[in-house]
Amino acid sequence: MKIITLYPDMDLGPLVREVVEVLLAGGVIVYPTDTLYSLGANALDVAAVERVFKIKQRDRSKPLPIVVRNLPWAKSIAYISKQQEKVLSKIWPGKITAIVPKKPVVPDIVTAANSGVGMRIPDYPLVDKILAKFGYPLTSPSANITGEEASRDIQIVLRSLATSEVLPDLVLDVGLLPPTEPSAVLDLTSDKPKIVRVGATSPAQLLELLEV
Numbered sequence: 001m002k003i004i005t006l007y008p009d010m011d012l013g014p015l016v017r018e019v020v021e022v023l024l025a026g027g028v029i030v031y032p033t034d035t036l037y038s039l040g041a042n043a044l045d046v047a048a049v050e051r052v053f054k055i056k057q058r059d060r061s062k063p064l065p066i067v068v069r070n071l072p073w074a075k076s077i078a079y080i081s082k083q084q085e086k087v088l089s090k091i092w093p094g095k096i097t098a099i100v101p102k103k104p105v106v107p108d109i110v111t112a113a114n115s116g117v118g119m120r121i122p123d124y125p126l127v128d129k130i131l132a133k134f135g136y137p138l139t140s141p142s143a144n145i146t147g148e149e150a151s152r153d154i155q156i157v158l159r160s161l162a163t164s165e166v167l168p169d170l171v172l173d174v175g176l177l178p179p180t181e182p183s184a185v186l187d188l189t190s191d192k193p194k195i196v197r198v199g200a201t202s203p204a205q206l207l208e209l210l211e212v
Contacts, residue, residue: 027169040138069131092121152177
């Protein structure tokens, strides 16, 4: 497991290229987002996604959230209506995960064989650069062993993952992330949207966003 510590004014070009090489080889990374540290692998690569489950020691019955770069990406892997598109354009980028009907290109292992996939666009420039260079959506569950603390502190993340028999290939260390709650979760798979998890957004804000 290689750890790269990022610092202010760092040239991110070589870093992003190294990250993409790992991902293209089916590897798993730990990367920072606008909420917590996450475990990232090619969300369309079954073998890579299986490694994420093994690292997290996560039950296969629990789906994995993913991150995409923009709305066209989301529409390429999910069935998104005009109404849903209006909602998504208001909530992204940001700390809201939307569950939408998936297209066959998304492996069933990602969604635990459910018809919906949870995705979001993080408001985090480094993630955008990685996605732009990589070209595929990334898995984005919290970087910790299942049942342990999801964290914005890389030291807690590393202590948790060190107990796993399978380790990530690359860790991007930006230290302590700003305080925040996990992303809110909206289920948009039916005509009536449902708030699954409030997270970093208040119920009032979520309801306002749904009024399109």
